[in-house]
Amino acid sequence: MRAMFAGATASGWTLHSISVASGVSCSTIKGWLLEGKEPTLSRALSVALVIGRRAINSINALAGYGGATPFEETAGPDFVTMIPGCLEDLSIIAAATARGGLDHTGEPAARAAADRILARLLPISSAGQAE
Incomplete structure (x- = not known):
């Protein structure tokens, strides 16, 4: 998760803007980043959809898939x-x-x-x- 957020913040996203766009609370996101909590797949995908294709593929890679593109x-x-x-x-x-x-x-x-x-x-x- 940290790598996914590092790329997003480098692209200009803030935790607040990701939270607003994804519908996942800032406190939940901070829990992932600061406390090592694991996100549910649903919340991880909600955030990844906001951040972009690279984030979605990083989640898919956990299951051995990659190369996702929007239909x-x-x-x-x-x-x-x-x-x-x-x-x-x-x-x-x-x-x-x-x-x-x-x-x-x-x-x-x-x-x-x-x-x-x-x-x-x-x-x-x-x-x-x-x-």
């Missing part, structure tokens, strides 16, 4: 790579479940493939278009 800034789906990638991942899932279910050897690969499929298809789904 309105994306060029649109790349169907040329999306569809073949989904088919490749479906074949991984099919191979892992060919024996009638997932076992401890096939589950990690199938789970990773399913996550990639969801990530690829989310932008064109109704969930990805939610306002």
Whole structure:
């Protein structure tokens, strides 16, 4: 959290302005910075949305993701790579479940493939278009 706020204050944000824009109280933010308290994901994202893309990606990086961009800034789906990638991942899932279910050897690969499929298809789904 400290690094996220250091970048924000270097860009001209104050704790007060971040608090007002995010709806997270100054005392809560100070608790994170001065007392080492951990934010809830909801509050961390509220603050990150105010600070910007770098802050959002720093939170996403905790789960192994990055490169987030607002939907309105994306060029649109790349169907040329999306569809073949989904088919490749479906074949991984099919191979892992060919024996009638997932076992401890096939589950990690199938789970990773399913996550990639969801990530690829989310932008064109109704969930990805939610306002």
